[in-house]
Amino acid sequence: MADNIRFKIKRQLSEKDNSYWEEFDVEYYETLNVISALLHIQKNPKMANGKMTTPVNWESSCLEEVCGSCTMIINGKVRQACSALIKYIIEETGSKTITLEPLSKFPVIRDLQVDRQRMFDGLKQVKAWTPLDGIFQHQEVQISAKQLTEHELEQVKLDAIIASDELIYDETTKTITGIGTYQNRDLAPQQSPKNSDMRYTLSECMTCGCCIEACPNVEKADDAFVGAAIISQARYFNAHPQGEYLKEERLEALMGDNGIGNCGNAQNCVQVCPKHIPLTESIVDMMRQTTNHALFGWFNK
Amino acid sequence: MAKKGTKAIVVGGGLAGAMAAIKICEAGYDVDLVALLPVKRAHSVCAQGGINAALDTLGEGDSIWEHFDDTIYGGDFLANQELPWKMVKAAPGIIAMYDRMGVPFTRTSEGRLDARRFGGTKKRRTYFSGASTGQQLEYALDEQLRRLEAGNIFGYGKLTKYEYHDFQSAILDDNQVARGIVVMNLRTMKLQVMKADAVVLATGGPGMIWGKSTNSIENHGTGAGAILAQGGHYANGEFVQIHPTTMPGTDKLRLMSESARGEGGRVWVPKDKNDKRPPETIPEKDRFYFLEEWFPAYGNLVPRDVASQNIYKICVNMGMGINGENKVYLDLTEQATGIPEKRLRYRLGAIVEIYEKFAGSNPAKKPMIIYPGIHYSMGGMWIDSNHMTALPGVFAAGEAEYQYHGANRLGANSLLSATWAGLYTGPKMVEYIEGLSSHYTETPDAVFKNELKRVEAIYDGFKKSDGRENVFQIFDEMGELMSKYVHISRNEEGLTKVGEELQKLQDRYHKIGLNDTKFDNYNLELQMAYHLGLMLNMARVIAEGARQRKESRGAHLRTDYTERNDEKFLKTTKAHLDKDNNPVIEYEDVDVKYLKPRLRNYSKNK
């Protein structure tokens, strides 16, 4: 099959400008995906009608569905362009015409590229992080044995034997002088493999925006419902033994106007998530946590 | 709470840049972080297999010293030894840090951190989150950055992100000291000045110079390119890692991580080159597990340079590739490895899914088809042992610099080196700033304006040019040339030829014209016009370094000089451009203070 694939692409110079459609033909080959097609168009921006135009703009980076950049609407379905193999699309639709549109719930930057900043803001709103006291690694310090405990002395001695030019160890006085690095090797509290596996599944969210696009309750506005991905990330951090310290703050952040109360349980989100994140489970769990907090939160105050 | 009148700039939001930014904020300084894409999408997310540290959670008697020896021996003794030694010592603390940040490391049944074995070592030293470890580590740092952005941490500086901004050049004052940078805001395509007392370029590797690689599209390596054009040096550029196991592809060579072999995956070809049977039906006796046979001590886990060169030997020299093509099997089926599908999906889910999605077959049922592909640059910006480039005030960290991996990087050592480089460089920048006698606030305005004008003039040239050459076309041809001549197997003739051909591309580059004439919003063609010039310079530096290095060492395999030559070439290649933009190659001695060079031989134990 050496024929052409027809791409109908919705274009828009910027959020303020009107959108319009342009059509391009790209020669088919076995491994063609949507990004490769866009790369061909970029090199030779000639429309199907023979007229030249500007290259189409889009965002991509990893080309293996892990960076989340290239989300767009392909034949009406929200997904990543890099993993959209034309071969399979044709098998599915039986048509050699493919439409590409930008996500509709975010402002358009240019053509197929949109601005998903509100998702990152959502992560900020729910404090999606662990509250570290500090990094505690590798401050270079001048050390002498007096400052060290028995155990630390052992550690430093070990290093000193190997890197004697950095640390000088005197056997008789049992002192060490020189520059050393301070290092904290304390791990987080031990965690069950089960909890860790559950968290791993949630950690694969690449902020791609598919779930936001598919959700009937998310509007295109900065103060719209934060959406499933953010709720799931709040759960991710609440399930960590140190992340948990901010649990109440996260729950309160999810109880506001743009919070979890907006979810109508339509479950569109979970169906489109390319990372198979159990979003409905996350939502149910967080609804339970917020309800508990609303009812009994004052206990903890 | 920022210390008054000072500020640092971090370019790049991968592990190296993010880590440096956190450390600088922690020291009380404000940081402006510049990145091409949102930080959370940085190339580091692609890393799959894991990160090394001699933490020895599995009680195998691993040690920091052994990690060091593996690293230096694996790098064929080309790495200066001071910084790698510091890095391996820091490694266990780095795992602890990520654990505290909440990285969901894969755990043992007891709930401790699990580890797996990687190439070039005998110990299980690689800590991992399934088969997408880079993603989890990058997110952990990104989360901490977001916390710094939100502000209000007592004693910390504030972080401001400038995403969708493209670093163009360093601003150097009359003493050639950096006082800021010029960036392009890709949302407006306007050039602007950012001022600071120190800048770190954590801009990642230059994989896109080869066109097809395992790298992300954002890996143009222009941070290094810009510094080269401004008088900085590029070191060991000819040492580029070719990963043995990537999926042949037309747009990208998708990686099948070394962890596949760490978990038990085996590489083979049919013994009879005319054997056309489906691979899963070929019985054991008819398979040639050539790495296991040729390297009994390390088997499938020989380091990457050795694995790639031997896959090449099988396919090209011996004509034994699958169906006579440049392809071999990487087998993860239960039949070959004893790994049940459930465990395979648990330990390697992310890559199994990539393979299924892009090749349309299940690796648990059918051996994967792979071939070596460009993966990682051991070379990079030349830096001193404080991570500073030849330009005072400009630092470099991560894959963008050259200090850690010598002639070949061991798997899972670069998430480590990127993190460590950030941890180390951040405080070094603070030290540098504190030692300055004057700050950028006192730098005359003209210094900033002149550099801005210089870069603006380059762009004005692009905007006015109406030649017939297409930047994307030249970019493609550069990739083809590099992939043909500066790849697994090199020789004088090819390396001379590629130098000449690249010069022809440079001539054509001066005759470009742009199709996209909208210059006030995202314009990838205009961006490429600037990047391409820098990349062509780098390509020439890399090719010329390879031509002049008349020996074989690590990833640099010369068919005309097949032996390592310590007498002449136990040296760092240090390249710069002359005033006509031609590469000039110089050499610098390698610091071998802890380990004396010895010959590598992976058929035996070390």
Ligand SMILES: Cc1cc2nc3c(=O)[nH]c(=O)nc-3n(C[C@H](O)[C@H](O)[C@H](O)COP(=O)(O)OP(=O)(O)OC[C@H]3O[C@@H](n4cnc5c(N)ncnc54)[C@H](O)[C@@H]3O)c2cc1C
């Ligand atoms: C597929 C794959 C798998 C890998 N797996 C592993 C593994 O398992 N273990 C391991 O140790 N290593 C692995 N590596 C290597 C490792 O991922 C990288 O070397 C490492 O992540 C590099 O980190 P970095 O911070 O130096 O740069 P990057 O993560 O590449 O980040 C570069 C940053 O610089 C920015 N930037 C670049 N140019 C500019 C510019 N001009 N202006 C502004 N910003 C700019 C980018 O936007 C980005 O934010 C893998 C690599 C690949 C390709």
Ligand code: SF4
């Ligand atoms: S369950 Fe429905 S309403 Fe709730 S977030 Fe998902 S798609 Fe939106």
Ligand code: SF4
């Ligand atoms: S939850 Fe899934 S669909 Fe939503 S942003 Fe994350 S990866 Fe994308």
Ligand code: FES
């Ligand atoms: S380019 Fe990264 S997800 Fe498609």
